[in-house]
Amino acid sequence: MPKMKTDSGAKKRIKVTGSGKLRRGKAFRGHLMEKKSSVRARRLGRETDISPAIEKKIKRMMGL
DSSP, rough: OOOOOOOHHHHHHHEEOOOOOEEOOSSSSSOOOTTHHHHHHHHSSSSEEHHHHHHHHHHHTTTO
């Protein structure tokens, strides 16, 4: 049976921490930033954890 291929989109967007947790960037930061408050923009700039509901699926995509 051939090896599983890593999902290219997932590997570019998701980081794995040292403890094995998955981190992702938040959406809505790409453009139209003038109308968003600076507090909201800073909050969107931070990374967040992947939802536990889809963690298993994402790990499979990442080849973990």
